[in-house]
Structure formats: C-alpha cells, structure tokens
Amino acid sequence: AQTVTQSQPEMSVQEAETVTLSCTYDTSESDYYLFWYKQPPSRQMILVIRQEAYKQQNATENRFSVNFQKAAKSFSLKISDSQLGDAAMYFCAYRSDAGGTSYGKLTFGQGTILTVHP
C-alpha cells in the first residue's frame, strides 16, 4: 500500500516571503500522480498543483512550484511571495494510475497547517 508522509504539522511564513512544505511517499508503482491540495477554514478542497510521475519537469502554477525527486520519493511544495490568503491546511496526495480497485483513489498525507504573518 502507498503511504504519504508530511513531517511538518505546522509552518509559518511572513507575507511576501517563500516557504517550502515537505512531502515524502512510498510506492512500488511506476505510474502515479502527486497532488497538493489546499484546505482553507471553509474546508473546501482546492487543487493547488499536480505532477505526473513520468514527467521529469517540475510542475509550476504561478506562485506555486514543486520539487519532484522521483528516486528519493520526495514531492515538496514551494510557495513564493506568500499572501495572507495562502493560510490554510495543505495536503500532499498520491493517486495510483495502475487501474483495478485502487484506480482514482487518493491517499493523503497528514497535512501541514500554514500560517501567514502580515
């Protein structure tokens, strides 16, 4: 079974600064996707960024970028120019692409609460 680990229960950053959230995962599969989701106090799940395992290039979405190290099974999220609206709980998630009963199922990390200080 796949596991996802976020070792930082809480992180804080000053507005306009950069912060990196860590995520590691364990899998024996070669085809999979990795995601970062943001969950603000409203508890909506908002997709921040996704990475296909077969792509070597790190995904970027505006101020959000990832450092995907496939051999090390590491998938960190960097938030640049942090804004007050970035404050939320962030989840790293793994999705198998192998088919079968696991197809489409997301496995989440424990989450990291990000606080942004003005």
Place this chain on the structure above:
Amino acid sequence: GAVVSQHPSRVICKSGTSVKIECRSLDFQATTMFWYRQFPKKSLMLMATSNEGSKATYEQGVEKDKFLINHASLTLSTLTVTSAHPEDSSFYICSARDLRAEKPQHFGDGTRLSIL
C-alpha cells in the same frame, strides 16, 4: 462553478437518527465516487469507494452496516449513516473522478455532521 455538489452541508440530529448525504456530479459522469471522513485538523481518511451499479468497496475498519453507500446512477452516490451516535460526528467529504483525459478529481464541499 462547482462540479460536484454535496448536500446537506450541515446536519444536526439526535442520536439514533439515520442521516443521508448526497454527492452529485454536475457536468460529468462518475462511475466511481469516493467518501472520506475528516476529524478537525486531521487528514482525510478514505472510508469507501462507491461504484455505480455495484457494491461499494469499504476500507478496513469501516463498518458496512453503519455507513451504507448507494451509487444508483452515473451522477449520484449517497452515504447513509445509520443509527448515528455522537462518535459518528465528523466532516464527510465526497469526491468524484472525471474519467475524461487529464481531468482532476473533484471534491464536494463536505457535510458537517453533529450527533447530539
């Protein structure tokens, strides 16, 4: 706009009541939907995978008779918490996988269930 609608968003009811939560995919067909449970400041834990036209697949430790799942159409899955007790109070979130190429998984807005 929302592509997965979850209803109701908030339920408060007495112990012993059965509560039904609906999850609808609005502009795509979802043969598979997922039900998650989340405690405050904790992660989402998958409860079960809902399969259209067949039985749901439950994760280990989830009581099938307590959490009844029905996926009778390609756009609707329901989760019924039967004879709910205070320990069933939690936040329940559904998600649906859009199988069209390159589409992400969409989440409902969740249901906050409080059992008195």
